[in-house]
Amino acid sequence: MEWDRTTMVMAEVEAGGAVGLGYTYASPVAAELINTVLGPRLAGQNVLQIEAHWTAMNQAVRNIGRPGIAATAISAVDIALWDLKAKLFGVPLGVLLPAARDKVAVYGSGGFTSYDDSTLQTQLGQWAAQGCKWVKMKVGRDPERDLARVEAAKKAIGGTELFVDANGGYDLKQSISFAQQFARLGVTWFEEPVSSDDLAGLRLVREKAPAPMAIAAGEYGYTPYYFRAMLEARAVDVLQADATRCGGISGFMRASSLCDAYLIPLSSHCAPSIHLAPALAAPRLLHMEWFHDHVRIEQMLFEGAPRLRGGHVAPNDRPGLGLEFRRQDAIRFEV
Numbered sequence: 390m391e392w393d394r395t396t397m398v399m400a401e402v403e404a405g406g407a408v409g410l411g412y413t414y415a416s417p418v419a420a421e422l423i424n425t426v427l428g429p430r431l432a433g434q435n436v437l438q439i440e441a442h443w444t445a446m447n448q449a450v451r452n453i454g455r456p457g458i459a460a461t462a463i464s465a466v467d468i469a470l471w472d473l474k475a476k477l478f479g480v481p482l483g484v485l486l487p488a489a490r491d492k493v494a495v496y497g498s499g500g501f502t503s504y505d506d507s508t509l510q511t512q513l514g515q516w517a518a519q520g521c522k523w524v525k526m527k528v529g530r531d532p533e534r535d536l537a538r539v540e541a542a543k544k545a546i547g548g549t550e551l552f553v554d555a556n557g558g559y560d561l562k563q564s565i566s567f568a569q570q571f572a573r574l575g576v577t578w579f580e581e582p583v584s585s586d587d588l589a590g591l592r593l594v595r596e597k598a599p600a601p602m603a604i605a606a607g608e609y610g611y612t613p614y615y616f617r618a619m620l621e622a623r624a625v626d627v628l629q630a631d632a633t634r635c636g637g638i639s640g641f642m643r644a645s646s647l648c649d650a651y652l653i654p655l656s657s658h659c660a661p662s663i664h665l666a667p668a669l670a671a672p673r674l675l676h677m678e679w680f681h682d683h684v685r686i687e688q689m690l691f692e693g694a695p696r697l698r699g700g701h702v703a704p705n706d707r708p709g710l711g712l713e714f715r716r717q718d719a720i721r722f723e724v
């Protein structure tokens with residue numbers, strides 16, 4: 390897991406003298422879809438009827454292909470619609486949505502396989518010192534080094550729980566073997582041990598992994614039907630959903646309802662500034678990912694981006710998402 394750039398595609402929706410903003414982390418192609426396919430569908434419509442717009446946008450991409458890039462474009466627009474609706478009512482989005490809590494526990498997330506051990510220890514150790522109950526590192530690129538890396542990480546985080554994310558990097562037998570070995574080292578979360586497209590494989594690892602280790606997946610979910618299939622297959626102990634991919638706030642709350650129906654906890658993936666409000670609302674939310682790269686970008690680009698306090702984040706009292714785009718700071722990164 391290495392990259393040298395991160396692209397954010399931002400959507401703005403204007404109505405009633407206010408502007409809502411939403412974004413997704415995706416290819417610039419999503420912007421083209423917003424401008425040419427989704428935007429024209431919404432022009433002149435009643436901004437408050439978000440459910441109608443969500444359906445119309447999904448219908449508009451039927452022949453383009455809804456999962457993938459189209460879903461990311463829809464997500465950005467849906468988030469902008471929710472931000473705008475809350476702004477028009479003059480309330481934080483967390484107040485407009487059905488609030489279940491007033492702050493959200495986060496887990497620090499980074500620990501890339503490209504780091505040396507001391508970089509890994511410093512990053513995870515900082516989150517532990519800031520009160521995070523859990524921290525997450527990547528595994529699966531070089532399986533021979535993974536146990537030593539996990540041991541090094543454990544040394545740096547004291548009593549904080551360690552999560553690992555293989556991004557589907559192991560095969561089935563390796564996954565079952567690593568589940569036992571990681572569990573012995575105290576790892577309590579094993580994300581995408583095998584590919585998240587292998588639901589039967591995930592389920593088998595879930596059955597073989599010693600309690601309390603949780604098997605988690607779902608970050609590549611673009612539709613409610615993807616989450617339903619994953620839950621129906623009993624493939625995960627915790628479902629992950631990403632509002633910047635799965636249809637925005639509207640899509641994330643659908644994933645939340647599915648988790649409720651299947652009695653499975655939910656965890657949000659990436660983009661913490663977007664997820665704070667729906668994470669306050671999702672009844673079975675376990676925690677929110679505090680992904681270092683997106684934390685960095687969002688604090689750079691938005692006034693009001695959430696800050697970590699005692700392992701939690703809480704909303705500010707600005708209306709909507711509580712974010713103000715720093716246009717002047719962002720302009721030099723424009724693509």
Ligand SMILES: [Mg+2]
Pocket residue numbers: 554556580581608
């Ligand atoms: Mg992951």
